[in-house]
Amino acid sequence: MTATTTPAAGAFAARVGGSRPLAGTGTLLRFALRRDRVMMPLWIGVTGLLVLSLPASLKTVYSTPAERATLARQMLTNSSLRATYGPVFSDSIGGLTAWRIGSYAGVLAAIMSLIIVVRHTRDEEESGRQELISAAMVGRRAPLTAALLAALVANGVLALLIAGGLAGQGGSGALALGLAIGATGMVFATMAAIVAQLTESARLAKGLTGGLIGAAFVLRAAGDSATDDGSSLLTWISPLGWLENLRAFADERWWVLLLFVAAVAAQGAAAYALAGRRDVGMSFLPTRPGPATGRLGTAEALAWRLQRGAVLGWSLGFLAAGAAFGGITKGAADLVGGNAKTREIIERMGGQAGITDAFLAAMVNMLGMVAALYIVSSVLRLHGEETSQRAEPLLAAAVGRLRWAGGHLVLAFGGASLIMLLGGLGLALGYGSELGAVLGACLVQVPAIWTLGGVAVLLYGLSPRLAPGAWAAAGLALLLGWIGPALNIPQTVMDLSPFGHLPKLPGGTMAWTPVLVLTGIAAALTAAGLTALRRRDLTT
Amino acid sequence: MTTAISVAGLHKSFGKTHALDGLDLEVEAGEVHGFLGPNGSGKSTTIRVLLGLLRADSGAARMLDMDPWTDAVELHRRVAYVPGDVTLWRNLSGGEVIDLYGRLHNGGRTRRGGKDGGRTGGLDPARRADLIERFELDPTKKGRTYSKGNRQKVALVAAFASDVDVLILDEPTSGLDPLMEEVFQRCVREERDRGRTILLSSHILSEVEELCDRVSIIRKGRTVESGSLADLRHLTRTSVTAELTGPPNGLASLPGVHELEVQDLEGQDAGVRPDGVRCRVRLHVDTDKLNAVLRSLTDSGVRSLTSTPPTLEELFLRHYQEDVQPDGRRDVQADGRRDVQADSRADGSEETVAR
Ligand SMILES: Nc1ncnc2c1ncn2[C@@H]1O[C@H](COP(=O)(O)OP(=O)(O)OP(=O)(O)O)[C@@H](O)[C@H]1O
Ligand SMILES: [Mg+2]
Numbered sequence: 001m002t003a004t005t006t007p008a009a010g011a012f013a014a015r016v017g018g019s020r021p022l023a024g025t026g027t028l029l030r031f032a033l034r035r036d037r038v039m040m041p042l043w044i045g046v047t048g049l050l051v052l053s054l055p056a057s058l059k060t061v062y063s064t065p066a067e068r069a070t071l072a073r074q075m076l077t078n079s080s081l082r083a084t085y086g087p088v089f090s091d092s093i094g095g096l097t098a099w100r101i102g103s104y105a106g107v108l109a110a111i112m113s114l115i116i117v118v119r120h121t122r123d124e125e126e127s128g129r130q131e132l133i134s135a136a137m138v139g140r141r142a143p144l145t146a147a148l149l150a151a152l153v154a155n156g157v158l159a160l161l162i163a164g165g166l167a168g169q170g171g172s173g174a175l176a177l178g179l180a181i182g183a184t185g186m187v188f189a190t191m192a193a194i195v196a197q198l199t200e201s202a203r204l205a206k207g208l209t210g211g212l213i214g215a216a217f218v219l220r221a222a223g224d225s226a227t228d229d230g231s232s233l234l235t236w237i238s239p240l241g242w243l244e245n246l247r248a249f250a251d252e253r254w255w256v257l258l259l260f261v262a263a264v265a266a267q268g269a270a271a272y273a274l275a276g277r278r279d280v281g282m283s284f285l286p287t288r289p290g291p292a293t294g295r296l297g298t299a300e301a302l303a304w305r306l307q308r309g310a311v312l313g314w315s316l317g318f319l320a321a322g323a324a325f326g327g328i329t330k331g332a333a334d335l336v337g338g339n340a341k342t343r344e345i346i347e348r349m350g351g352q353a354g355i356t357d358a359f360l361a362a363m364v365n366m367l368g369m370v371a372a373l374y375i376v377s378s379v380l381r382l383h384g385e386e387t388s389q390r391a392e393p394l395l396a397a398a399v400g401r402l403r404w405a406g407g408h409l410v411l412a413f414g415g416a417s418l419i420m421l422l423g424g425l426g427l428a429l430g431y432g433s434e435l436g437a438v439l440g441a442c443l444v445q446v447p448a449i450w451t452l453g454g455v456a457v458l459l460y461g462l463s464p465r466l467a468p469g470a471w472a473a474a475g476l477a478l479l480l481g482w483i484g485p486a487l488n489i490p491q492t493v494m495d496l497s498p499f500g501h502l503p504k505l506p507g508g509t510m511a512w513t514p515v516l517v518l519t520g521i522a523a524a525l526t527a528a529g530l531t532a533l534r535r536r537d538l539t540t
Numbered sequence: 541m542t543t544a545i546s547v548a549g550l551h552k553s554f555g556k557t558h559a560l561d562g563l564d565l566e567v568e569a570g571e572v573h574g575f576l577g578p579n580g581s582g583k584s585t586t587i588r589v590l591l592g593l594l595r596a597d598s599g600a601a602r603m604l605d606m607d608p609w610t611d612a613v614e615l616h617r618r619v620a621y622v623p624g625d626v627t628l629w630r631n632l633s634g635g636e637v638i639d640l641y642g643r644l645h646n647g648g649r650t651r652r653g654g655k656d657g658g659r660t661g662g663l664d665p666a667r668r669a670d671l672i673e674r675f676e677l678d679p680t681k682k683g684r685t686y687s688k689g690n691r692q693k694v695a696l697v698a699a700f701a702s703d704v705d706v707l708i709l710d711e712p713t714s715g716l717d718p719l720m721e722e723v724f725q726r727c728v729r730e731e732r733d734r735g736r737t738i739l740l741s742s743h744i745l746s747e748v749e750e751l752c753d754r755v756s757i758i759r760k761g762r763t764v765e766s767g768s769l770a771d772l773r774h775l776t777r778t779s780v781t782a783e784l785t786g787p788p789n790g791l792a793s794l795p796g797v798h799e800l801e802v803q804d805l806e807g808q809d810a811g812v813r814p815d816g817v818r819c820r821v822r823l824h825v826d827t828d829k830l831n832a833v834l835r836s837l838t839d840s841g842v843r844s845l846t847s848t849p850p851t852l853e854e855l856f857l858r859h860y861q862e863d864v865q866p867d868g869r870r871d872v873q874a875d876g877r878r879d880v881q882a883d884s885r886a887d888g889s890e891e892t893v894a895r
Pocket of ligand 1: 539540554557558559577578579580581582583584585586
C-alpha cells in the first residue's frame with residue numbers, strides 16, 4: 001500500500017470525488033437510457049406525432065391562404081385565444097403549426113425532461129440504490145451528469161425529429177421550432193436538477209417542477225393576453241415565452257436561443273453547486289420531527305394521510321384551471337363563431353348547440369381527460385406502496401387486501417368526482433353563469449374517468465408489472481380527445497376512448513345509456529382487478 | 541405441547557426458480573425456533589407464505605390452526621411480523637407507525653380496559669414506552685430520516701408491544717448494534733416467558749445459539765436438519781485434545797475418529813516432562829462415537845483433556861457446503877479447526893476434565 005492510496009474510506013471517497021468527479025458517467029448514462037428504453041421513445045414519438053400531424057390537418061381545415069389569413073387575424077385580435085395558444089406570427093402552414101402546438105409540445109418536452117432527470121437522481125437516492133452506485137467507482141458528479149445527458153439525448157432526438165419532419169414547411173423554421181422545443185425541455189431538465197437537490201422526495205421534486213412548468217405556462221398566457229406580439233415582460237420571463245418569441249416559420253430571431261443556453265448553463269451550474277454541497281440522500285429542505293404518538297388506526301386513515309396532499313393539490317389546480325377556462329370562454333366563443341371551420345372543430349369537440357356551450361363542453365371534456373391522469377396516479381399509489389415493500393408489513397398485520405386497496409380506491413374514484421366538481425365550479429364562476437348545467441356536465445364525465453381508473457385497477461390487480469400500462473390508456477384517451485376533433489379521426493377510433501361516448505354537455509342532449517354503461521364497465525373492471533389482486537402473490 | 545406452525549411439503553416457484561422444494565417446518569407453541577439457511581435458500585419465501593402474502597404451489601401450511609391464505613386477517617390479529625428490510629412512510633413519524641400497527645392488530649379499535657386509562661393505539665402504553673426507552677428510539681423522527689437499524693427498531697417495538705401469540709422475525713437484527721442486539725435478545729426471552737411463539741430467521745449464529753430452543757436448517761428450499769441444538773450437535777464432531785502419560789494405542793482404528801494428530805514429546809530435548817506427559821493427541825470424533833475414544837484415552841493415562849463441542853458455525857457450514865462433499869462429513873482443514881477452538885474459548889463452552 002503506497003502513501004497515495006490511503007486505506008481510510010473517507011479519504012478514498014474524497015479522492016474519487018475530487019480528482020475524477022465524472023468517473024462512471026458513461027456507464028450510468030447507458031444504464032439510464034436502457035431503463036428508459038420504453039418511456040423515452042414513446043414520449044418522443046407521441047410528442048413528435050402531435051407536432052408533425054398538424055400541417056396535414058391544418059391544410060384540410062383551412063385549405064386556402066385567404067382562410068388562413070382570416071384565422072390568423074382573428075386569433076391575433078382575441079386576447080383569450082392568445083392566452084391559450086399564443087400570438088400568430090405567420091399565417092403559413094408552418095407558422096400556424098408553431099402557433100397551435102409550440103407551447104404544448106414545449107410543455108410535453110418539459111414534463112419528459114423532468115421525469116428523466118428526477119428518475120435518475122432523486123428517485124435513485126430515495127430508493128437507496130444511489131448509495132450502492134456511489135460506493136462503486138462512480139464520481140460525485142456522475143449521476144447528475146448522466147441524468148442531464150439522458151435528458152439531452154431525449155430532447156436532442158425530439159428536436160431533430162421535429163426539425164426533420166417539418167422541413168417541408170421551410171427548413172429554417174423547422175429547425176427553429178425543433179431547437180426551441182428541445183431547448184425548452186433542457187431548461188426544465190436543469191430546473192428539475194435543482195429541485196431534485198432541494199427536496200428529499202422524488203414525488204415532491206416532480207410535483208414542484210410540474211408546478212414550475214404550470215407557472216411558466218400561466219406567465220406566458222398572461223403576457224400574451226396583454227400584448228399581441230409576445231413582447232410583454234411576463235412572456236419574456238417564461239421559457240415557454242422564449243419558445244414562442246423565437247418566431248419559428250416567421251422572422252426567426254435566432255438570438256433567443258442564447259437565452260435558452262444561458263438558462264441551461266446557469267441552472268446546470270447551480271444544480272452542480274448544490275449537489276456538491278450535500279450528502280447522498282440528504283436535501284436542503286430538512287424534514288421536521290413528527291408526533292411521538294399517532295392517531296392513525298386503520299388502513300383507510302393511512303390511505304387518506306398518504307393521498308391527502310395530492311387530493312388537495314389537484315383540487316386547487318382544477319378550481320384554478322376551471323376559473324381560467326371560464327374566464328376566456330366568452331371571448332373565445334365570440335371569435336370562433338366567426339369562422340365556420342373552427343366553429344366546426346369546436347362543435348365536434350363540444351357539441352352542436354350554441355358556440356358558447358360548445359366551448360364550455362370542450363373545456364369540461366378537457367378537464368375530464370386530465371382528471372383521468374389523477375385517477376391513474378391515485379390508483380397506482382397501490383403499486384408504489386407494494387413495490388416499495390411498504391404494503392407487505394401492513395398486509396401481514398390484520399388488514400385484508402381488499403380493505404387496504406379499498407382505502408386508496410375510495411380516494412381515487414371519489415377524488416376524481418371531487419376534482420371534477422371543483423373544476424366545474426371554477427368554470428361556472430369564471431364564466432359567470434350556468435352553474436347547474438356545468439356541474440352536471442362535469443359529473444357526466446365521471447363514468448369515463450372511472451373507466452380509466454378501472455383499467456388501472458385491473459392492470460395492477462393482474463400484475464404490478466402491467467400497472468404502468470394504465471398511463472398509456474389515459475394518455476391515449478387524452479391524445480384522441482385532444483387531436484381527434486381537429487384531425488377528423490374516424491368514429492371507430494374515437495370510440496376507443498371512453499370520453500368519446502359521452503353526451504356533449506352543456507348544450508347537447510343528455511344520454512343516460514353511455515353514462516350507465518360506462519359506470520357498469522368501470523365497476524366490472526374494478527371488481528375484476530380486485531379479484532385478481534386477492535389471488536395473486538404480493539411482489540417481494 | 542401443541543404445534544403453532546406446521547408446514548409440510550411446501551412448494552413454491554417463481555418462474556424457473558424453485559424457491560421452495562418440499563419444505564417442512566414444525567414450530568411448537570411457546571418455543572423460540574431458529575430458521576437458518578444460506579442466502580436464497582427460501583426462508584423469507586416460507587415466511588411470506590405463512591403470512592398469506594404468497595400463495596404456495598402445493599403443500600400444507602398452517603399457523604395457529606388457521607390457513608394463512610384464506611384466514612389471513614383473522615390470523616394476523618394474533619401474529620406480528622418484522623421484515624429484515626423495513627421501509628417506512630416518508631412523512632409518518634416512528635411513533636405514528638408504531639401506533640398504527642398497534643391499532644391494526646386490534647381491528648382499528650383503541651385498546652380497552654387499560655389500567656391507567658392512558659391510550660396509545662392498540663398497545664399497552666407502559667410496555668410501549670418501556671420498549672422505546674430500552675431500544676433508545678426517537679419516535680418523533682420521520683420515515684427516511686431513520687437509519688436502517690432505527691427503522692428496524694420501529695418495527696421491533698411495534699411487534700414486541702403488540703398483544704399477539706406468534707412473532708415472526710425475518711433477520712430482525714441485521715442492522716442493530718451489539719448493545720441493541722443485547723436488548724433484542726432480552727426482549728425475545730421475555731416474550732418466550734410470556735408464552736409467545738417466535739420464529740426467528742437469522743444469519744447471526746450466536747444469536748440463534750443464545751435464543752433458540754430448536755432450529756431448522758434449510759437449503760435450496762428443503763429442510764435438511766431440524767431439532768434442538770443438542771440434538772444437532774450430536775450429529776457433528778467434537779474436537780478433543782489430550783495430554784497422555786503413555787503412547788496412544790489403537791486410536792486411529794476406532795470408528796468415527798478423524799484427523800488424528802499425535803505429537804510425541806519424548807523425542808524432544810526436554811524429554812519426559814516433570815508431570816510425566818509423554819505425548820499430546822488432537823483429534824476430531826463423531827460425537828456419537830465419543831465414548832469409545834475416551835475409554836481408549838484413559839487406558840493410555842490422561843493428564844489433561846479438553847473437549848470442545850461443535851459450534852453452530854461448524855454445523856451450519858457443514859450443511860452450507862454439502863455441495864462440496866456429498867457424503868456430508870466435511871473434512872475440516874487445519875485452519876477450520878483453529879476457528880472452532882477459538883470460538884469455543886470465546887463463549888466459554890469448553891469443558892476441561894482432569895487437570
Ligand atoms: N418475487 C420473486 N420472484 C422471483 N424469484 C424470487 C422471488 N422471491 C424470491 N425469489 C427467489 O427465491 C429464492 C428464495 O428466496 P428467499 O428470499 O426466500 O431466500 P432467503 O432464504 O430469505 O435468503 P436471505 O438469507 O438472503 O434472506 C431465491 O432464489 C430468490 O431469488
Ligand atoms: Mg430473506
